Amino acid sequence: MLQFLFFLLLALPGLAQTPAAVPPVPPSALKTHALRLKPGDDLRQQLTAFVRAQHIQAGTMLTCVGSLTVATLRLANQEGAAVYKGHFEIVSLVGTLSVNGSHLHLAVADSTGRTIGGHLLDGCRVYTTAEIVLGELPQLDFRREKDDTFGYQELVVYPAGSAPGPPAGRRKP
Numbered sequence: 001m002l003q004f005l006f007f008l009l010l011a012l013p014g015l016a017q018t019p020a021a022v023p024p025v026p027p028s029a030l031k032t033h034a035l036r037l038k039p040g041d042d043l044r045q046q047l048t049a050f051v052r053a054q055h056i057q058a059g060t061m062l063t064c065v066g067s068l069t070v071a072t073l074r075l076a077n078q079e080g081a082a083v084y085k086g087h088f089e090i091v092s093l094v095g096t097l098s099v100n101g102s103h104l105h106l107a108v109a110d111s112t113g114r115t116i117g118g119h120l121l122d123g124c125r126v127y128t129t130a131e132i133v134l135g136e137l138p139q140l141d142f143r144r145e146k147d148d149t150f151g152y153q154e155l156v157v158y159p160a161g162s163a164p165g166p167p168a169g170r171r172k173p
Helices: 002-015 043-054
Strands: 031-037 059-074 082-097 103-109 115-120 125-136 140-146 153-159
Touching (some): 059 103, 082 115
Antiparallel strands (some): 059 082, 082 103, 103 115, 140 153
8 A cells, every 4th residue: 555655646746737838949050159358348238239240030148257347237026227336257148149139147246256147238347358159049030029928028939031920839829
């Protein structure tokens, strides 16, 4: 009897209702770009300019290391910008990039190791360097469309070159 109860406990998660699968998206090759920003450059503005100059429809931040003298972030569930001045190490920069709109999160640490992070905004000034490697997904197109759940412009993935309409993996009812 004990073995049966043990087996039943192991099987219960599998008996629960399975959530709906995420719609499939076509695969894409990965093309990489490497760049270095110099002292005084605005991190977000330079990334935006690079994405536009390279006509990147779908990209991702692979890595970024460097330092800032100003970190300008929108913190979780806040409307306005928070501006931090000092010397900060970039410990993480992640997100999606596109000529149609990017969504990036930055984490920085001060000289004591205290770390803060949020949405990357204009006004982050490079101190010594920002060494960046971006990934481009040429077979995809990242677009920002209103999501009625909260009203924000959220990521929708399309096959590259597709006309506006249902995104990859979705069909109209």
